[in-house]
Amino acid sequence: xxxxxxxxxxxxxxxxxxxxxxxxxxxxxxxxxxxxxxxxxxxxxxxxxxxxxxxxxxxxxxxxxxxxxxxxxxxxxxxxxxxxxxxxxxxxxxxxxxxxxxxxxxxxxxxxxxxxx
Amino acid sequence: xxxxxxxxxxxxxxxxxxxxxxxxxxxxxxxxxxxxxxxxxxxxxxxxxxxxxxxxxxxxxxxxxxxxxxxxxxxxxxxxxxxxxxxxxxxxxxxxxxxxxxxxxxxxxxxxx
Numbered sequence: 145x146x147x148x149x150x151x152x153x154x155x156x157x158x159x160x161x162x163x164x165x166x167x168x169x170x171x172x173x174x175x176x177x178x179x180x181x182x183x184x185x186x187x188x189x190x191x192x193x194x195x196x197x198x199x200x201x202x203x204x205x206x207x208x209x210x211x212x213x214x215x216x217x218x219x220x221x222x223x224x225x226x227x228x229x230x231x232x233x234x235x236x237x238x239x240x241x242x243x244x245x246x247x248x249x250x251x252x253x254x255x256x257x258x259x260x261x
Numbered sequence: 262x263x264x265x266x267x268x269x270x271x272x273x274x275x276x277x278x279x280x281x282x283x284x285x286x287x288x289x290x291x292x293x294x295x296x297x298x299x300x301x302x303x304x305x306x307x308x309x310x311x312x313x314x315x316x317x318x319x320x321x322x323x324x325x326x327x328x329x330x331x332x333x334x335x336x337x338x339x340x341x342x343x344x345x346x347x348x349x350x351x352x353x354x355x356x357x358x359x360x361x362x363x364x365x366x367x368x369x370x371x372x373x374x
Contacts, residue, residue, distance in 0.1 A: 150304065176360055187350065187366045237304050241360045249295065250362055252304040
């Protein structure tokens with residue numbers, strides 16, 4: 145089945161550091177990748193949608209300069225949390241899908257737990 | 262807009278008990294419906310899906326039937342195991358959403374031996 149690899153699984157770093165999270169589709173070409181944020185005991189909040197080769201579409205309230213998303217190839221998207229602060233601590237999850245043929249499901253990575261000290 | 266409502270948890274059951282997690286939705290058009298499961302510290306895994314009315318999705322003993330008349334997609338399992346302890350998310354996708362999912366709030370299931 146389709147596999148999505150997300151790396152790293154856990155990051156602990158100091159305030160002010162920039163952190164990059166990678167999301168890779170291992171056995172399919174992902175035309176679209178999604179980035180979610182999940183607070184403890186809550187549902188997933190969609191942050192942005194990225195299509196290969198174009199700029200990401202951010203959801204309302206998500207700072208695009210704070211959360212930089214790059215989707216340069218059909219198998220890799222990255223989320224960079226710039227100048228991270230404790231309030232950015234969260235569980236970040238990516239998912240990947242392809243749009244042809246239609247009605248393909250999203251395949252999720254295992255998530256990245258980000259802790260900012 | 263589209264929305265998904267799930268019963269609030271946690272749901273605590275003894276092993277081998279019957280499970281029902283309710284899910285209802287509001288959507289334009291004819292959405293596809295999904296159940297995802299999230300084990301502690303992990304991402305989401307697709308559990309089952311149904312793409313049209315009266316379809317029944319099933320996997321690992323779990324079932325859910327797409328009921329258009331009641332706009333529901335309730336998750337059921339006849340006999341739960343401790344290993345089923347996880348958070349379950351109901352989700353929908355409409356055909357014009359570019360594969361974007363709308364999630365319910367999630368329901369935590371705790372199964373005790």
